[in-house]
Structure formats: structure tokens, C-alpha cells
Amino acid sequence: MSIQWFPGHMAKARRLLTDQLRWVDVVVELADARIPTSSRNPLLHEILGKKPKLLLLNKADLAEPDWTVKWLEKLRSISPAYALSAVTGKGVKQIVPALESMVQQKQAKLAEKGVRPQMIKVMIVGIPNIGKSSLINQLTGGAQVKVGNKPGVTRGNQWVRIHDRVELLDTPGMLWPKFEDPEIGRKLAVLGAIKDEVFDLEELALWMIDWFRLHSPQSLSRYQNSDSDITLETIGIKRGCLIRGGRVDTLKAAQIFLRELRTGQLGPITMDIFG
Incomplete structure (x- = not known):
């Protein structure tokens, strides 16, 4: 893509x-x-x-x-x-x-x-x-x-x-017309350089959770409940994102997760790595 x-x-x-x-x-x-x-x-x-x-x-x-x-x-x-x-x-x-x-x-x-x-x-x-x-x-x-x-x-x-x-x-902030590598676009979106309206925030948050699992699992520790897998549902429960019927508002959970990431509440991160 x-x-x-x-x-x-x-x-x-x-x-x-x-x-x-x-x-x-x-x-x-x-x-x-x-x-x-x-x-x-x-x-x-x-x-x-x-x-x-x-x-x-x-x-x-x-x-x-x-x-x-x-x-x-x-x-x-x-x-x-x-x-x-x-x-x-x-x-x-x-x-x-x-x-x-x-x-x-x-x-x-x-x-x-x-x-x-x-x-x-x-x-x-x-x-x-x-x-x-x-x-x-x-x-x-x-x-x-x-x-x-x-x-x-x-x-x-x-x-x-x-x-x-x-x-x-x-000068005004300027992006470029095409992201050949979709991962670059996701990184920019995760850190707020692209308007949230351009991406599906739940999909973006899930991609970032997977990235953390692979590269920096300790960054997810604040959402950990014993040994349970971390999902938007578990994050939503942790942050009180409940709606009628006891269901989790996963969009709100994704927004909270991305905001906490962008403001450094998940700890320092570097997503461009080499070697």
C-alpha cells in the first residue's frame, strides 16, 4: 500500500x-x-x-x-x-x-x-x-x-x-506527495505529523502496539494486567473507556494510547533504528 x-x-x-x-x-x-x-x-x-x-x-x-x-x-x-x-x-x-x-x-x-x-x-x-x-x-x-x-x-x-x-x-510545515514506504506514513501519523483524520486511529494504534511488542515491550508496561495480552479493549478498560452495555469504546482507547505515546508518557522511544 x-x-x-x-x-x-x-x-x-x-x-x-x-x-x-x-x-x-x-x-x-x-x-x-x-x-x-x-x-x-x-x-x-x-x-x-x-x-x-x-x-x-x-x-x-x-x-x-x-x-x-x-x-x-x-x-x-x-x-x-x-x-x-x-x-x-x-x-x-x-x-x-x-x-x-x-x-x-x-x-x-x-x-x-x-x-x-x-x-x-x-x-x-x-x-x-x-x-x-x-x-x-x-x-x-x-x-x-x-x-x-x-x-x-x-x-x-x-x-x-x-x-x-x-x-x-x-516556513509552513511541508510533507511530500507520496509515501512509498507505508511504514514511514504510519510513523509520521503515530507521532502526530499527519492529521488524525487521514488514518484509521484504531488500526494505527494496533500497528503501534505490535511495533512496541517487537521493539520495546517495556513501553507497554503501564497497560499490563498480569500476563494478559494488551489490546485496545484492555487499554480501554484500564483507562475507563466504557460505554453502554459495558462495552469498550476502542476509538477513545486508541486516542488515549496515541496521546500518551506522543507526550512521552510511555517513556522515550526511537522508531527509526539501524544496524
């Missing part, structure tokens, strides 16, 4: 991103530390070309630390990469020094020509619900200092000063 869909606003976002790219020095790509490859839009590689890129694995507080270390080691062979949490702020202070380092050579060449140091212009990209707004709030201390009319800005977009030498252009 291949999942095909591409909302019109995402097609528009791709066109805007391509047009605005020429105005920036560095692209910051935000990915999910729990799915460091599945949460990266493959179209961005094509669109960004050789533009310098800083990869940030957000939500590292929800991912398995050992796996995050392994992923950073692997990813840094291609481009600079750091882990952080835009919610707690951990790791955010690494960003500006990393950006300054990435443009140092370019600005040194300009200085040789007598050009004064310029503002570092950065574009932030990523899939929906990846935490771009939370990261911007962390970088600005919640007080977003918007910069006046500047090239590259279209209606709804603004340059925001995140540091005395760095200006950032936010």
Missing part, C-alpha cells in the same frame, strides 16, 4: 520555499529525534541543493538517548547536526554558534573585499507539527522581534530577529 496525498497548501509551500531560498545563507532543517530519517522531507534535498544546512533533531527529550547519540554520529558525516528540545530549551544554545561557524568562511571572504559583516539570514524548514514555532519562541525568549519589509517575505511570512546577528524566516 502506498499513501498518496498532497494538500494544496503544501504544494504552495514548496513553491514559496524554492523562491525564498535565494535570500538565505543557511537552512535549518528540523526533524524529530524519534524518527530522524522518517521525519525528513526527501524533496528538501532536491530543493536545497548545495545550500549550507544545519540539521536539528527536536524532541530529543522524548527519544531514547543512546539512539540519539548514534544518529548524530551518523548524520554528522553529511552535515552539522545537533539534538535539542524546543519545549525544555535543552540544546537550543548550540544553534547560533553553529550558524556563525557555518558562514564564517563566506563572511571572511567578504571582509577581504571590504564588506562589513552582514546579518546571517536563516530559513527554518520541516514537516508539520515538528516544533518550529516552539523553537523560535525559545530563540527569541518568547518576544519575537519582527523585521520590516525584506526580500523573500510573502504574505503570512516574516523575518524574525533571533539574535543580534541572526534573522530567521519561518
Whole structure:
């Protein structure tokens, strides 16, 4: 099964991103530390070309630390990469020094020509619900200092000063038109990057329960009743999802299970694994 869909606003976002790219020095790509490859839009590689890129694995507080270390080691062979949490702020202070380092050579060449140091212009990209707004709030201390009319800005977009030498252009979250691997689509849906309406939530929750059984059975321990098998029915009973006749509302149980997973209540998880 291949999942095909591409909302019109995402097609528009791709066109805007391509047009605005020429105005920036560095692209910051935000990915999910729990799915460091599945949460990266493959179209961005094509669109960004050789533009310098800083990869940030957000939500590292929800991912398995050992796996995050392994992923950073692997990813840094291609481009600079750091882990952080835009919610707690951990790791955010690494960003500006990393950006300054990435443009140092370019600005040194300009200085040789007598050009004064310029503002570092950065574009932030990523899939929906990846935490771009939370990261911007962390970088600005919640007080977003918007910069006046500047090239590259279209209606709804603004340059925001995140540091005395760095200006950032936010972009809408963008997915890609077809998931060749249905497992990638499921991972994105499980972690909330795709709207819940696109998937059958009960089917999605059952797939995730099976994934946990195979890769991380301890994550299901909070739902365990003695040695009984964990199902949406047993989760529903545990969470009080009962309806008339004593039956279990399995849809509500699936919604609770996915919410608890997404917010880290089942413990840290990393779903993209290798080796």
C-alpha cells in the first residue's frame, strides 16, 4: 500500500520555499529525534541543493538517548547536526554558534573585499507539527522581534530577529506527495505529523502496539494486567473507556494510547533504528 496525498497548501509551500531560498545563507532543517530519517522531507534535498544546512533533531527529550547519540554520529558525516528540545530549551544554545561557524568562511571572504559583516539570514524548514514555532519562541525568549519589509517575505511570512546577528524566516510545515514506504506514513501519523483524520486511529494504534511488542515491550508496561495480552479493549478498560452495555469504546482507547505515546508518557522511544 502506498499513501498518496498532497494538500494544496503544501504544494504552495514548496513553491514559496524554492523562491525564498535565494535570500538565505543557511537552512535549518528540523526533524524529530524519534524518527530522524522518517521525519525528513526527501524533496528538501532536491530543493536545497548545495545550500549550507544545519540539521536539528527536536524532541530529543522524548527519544531514547543512546539512539540519539548514534544518529548524530551518523548524520554528522553529511552535515552539522545537533539534538535539542524546543519545549525544555535543552540544546537550543548550540544553534547560533553553529550558524556563525557555518558562514564564517563566506563572511571572511567578504571582509577581504571590504564588506562589513552582514546579518546571517536563516530559513527554518520541516514537516508539520515538528516544533518550529516552539523553537523560535525559545530563540527569541518568547518576544519575537519582527523585521520590516525584506526580500523573500510573502504574505503570512516574516523575518524574525533571533539574535543580534541572526534573522530567521519561518516556513509552513511541508510533507511530500507520496509515501512509498507505508511504514514511514504510519510513523509520521503515530507521532502526530499527519492529521488524525487521514488514518484509521484504531488500526494505527494496533500497528503501534505490535511495533512496541517487537521493539520495546517495556513501553507497554503501564497497560499490563498480569500476563494478559494488551489490546485496545484492555487499554480501554484500564483507562475507563466504557460505554453502554459495558462495552469498550476502542476509538477513545486508541486516542488515549496515541496521546500518551506522543507526550512521552510511555517513556522515550526511537522508531527509526539501524544496524
